[in-house]
Amino acid sequence: MSYKKCFDTPIITSKPLLEKRLLHQNNWLVSFLFVLFLFMPRQSITAEAPELPSLGLASTYDISLNQETLLGQGWLRQFRSQSKLYDDPLTQEYTEHLIQRLATWNRHLENKSLDVVLVDQRQLNAFAVPGGVVGINTGLFTFAPFEDEFASVVAHELAHISQRHFARRVQASQDIQWKTMAGLLAGVLVASQGHADAGIAAIAGTQAAVIQNQLAWSRGYEQEADRIGMETLVAAGYAAEAMPEMFNQMQRIASLSGRPPEFLLTHPLTESRIADAQARADQQAIKKPRITGRDYEMIRVRVIFSQYANSDDAYSLFSRQQSSSQSLRYAKALRAKATGDVATSLELLTTLADQDPSWLLPQYLLAEAFVKEQHWEGAAKVLDDLLLYAPSYYPALQLQADIFRQQQAWDKARLILQQLSQSRPKDPVVWFQLAEAAGKVDAQIQLHRARAEYFQLNGRFRQAFQQLDLAQEQARLQNQPWAVQSSIRERRRELESLRSLMDM
Secondary structure (H helix, E strand, C coil): CCHHHHHHCCCCCCHHHHHHHHHHHHHHHHHHHHHHHHHCCCCCCCCCCCCCCCCCCHHHCCCCHHHHHHHHHHHHHHHHHHCCECCCHHHHHHHHHHHHHHHHHCCCCCCCCCEEEEECCCCCCEEEECCCEEEEECHHHHHCCCHHHHHHHHHHHHHHHHCCHHHHHHHHCCCCCHHHHHHHHHHHHHHHCCCHHHHHHHHHHHHHHHHHHHCCCCHHHHHHHHHHHHHHHHHCCCCCCHHHHHHHHHHHHHHHHCCCCHHHHHCCCCHHHHHHHHHHHHCCCCCCCCCCCHHHHHHHHHHHHHHCCCHHHHHHHHHCCCCCHHHHHHHHHHHHHHCCCHHHHHHHHHHHHHHCCCCHHHHHHHHHHHHHCCCHHHHHHHHHHHHHHCCCCHHHHHHHHHHHHHCCCHHHHHHHHHHHHHHCCCCHHHHHHHHHHHHHCCCHHHHHHHHHHHHHHCCCHHHHHHHHHHHHHHHHHCCCCHHHHHHHHHHHHHHHHHHHHHHC
């Protein structure tokens, strides 16, 4: 049976078992909601941030760092299953690298292992969830013409995490938000009465609202995040002026559209915040140049063209702002491709790649263009040279696996995806594709184990356990060594423990 067929076929088909599955899922959601109930604010904060415990002393907070991590991981799993994510390895790799760079320079951030999700939404927004989850709307690329402006928003979000504003707000709160709880319980009620899809959707929507309410920081927290964010921004080599300039950009958007960007709905922007940020930027002893970022410009072109159906509109939006000759060439290549002029598009991308053979991103773009035209020989040559220079470059490895998948060279694709699953163990897309490749070559144990990882990363633990049980059965039938069977059992225990902790 093919991987896709396996994935599309329901594991449980009988009505009694289906009802049992829904009941189990609802019970899991109720348990998770109970955690949120405990963590919700009990009194609104109406003034500046109160006197708070010293940072870094986890024992002084009602919510520990480990609890924050579990809350964040549980939220992330639900978010993945409910949201439209932007699946592009090139943009993902760039964003992860930039966020990790900023995290390195945030001296207050205890856990620098962060999860990054790209949301396919045109609205300007970014968010940080307790436990180290950072979300970026693709719209942020559109509205931030400079890399340092983009980085200023990310640095601000990392400051919310490092300063543990979620835990501090919960500790300062007193009264339960009954309206939010009513919404959560209504979702559970709908699901429990047989309308599972509607109920789960209601729960997910209210759950997201809870997180957003927790992150609708007080003015004191916003100012602290601005201050720590600017420190991080400057330490990472960016210009301090980028932050107040990004604030001004948001204010212009609000005045022109009549509605503030999504980001400002949970991060209120006042004149005093802009003035404070500008004053701190003016006080910097060493003025640093503004950074456009050549990789950032290319990623920005890519995102803009993915968001606009009309390539002329996309080109106009990008070209009317300050941009380099390289990024304009890429924009012209995408416009030519959209109008059917493939030859011109390939010529522009070839010129771009030849200008600087050591620049990874244009090499990838050229290889990608060859793949789209099924010019396998050209794509293979570019990718071979690229991976010889940068053997662990994730986008290139992913593209190479895609080539093998299209050519139905499933075992070659499987080996690459197996390598990626080790370097990117929390990437659901990698596990999904590895399961597909493993199924095509009848690697049954790997198929079930990969599917288990995909399911657990999307919060579907019951299906994950079933897949591990199938893997265990296959290992027994194939008389696999004890170490193989033991590793499957151990992974099941790890996931059971993880789910239990999330249910606490």
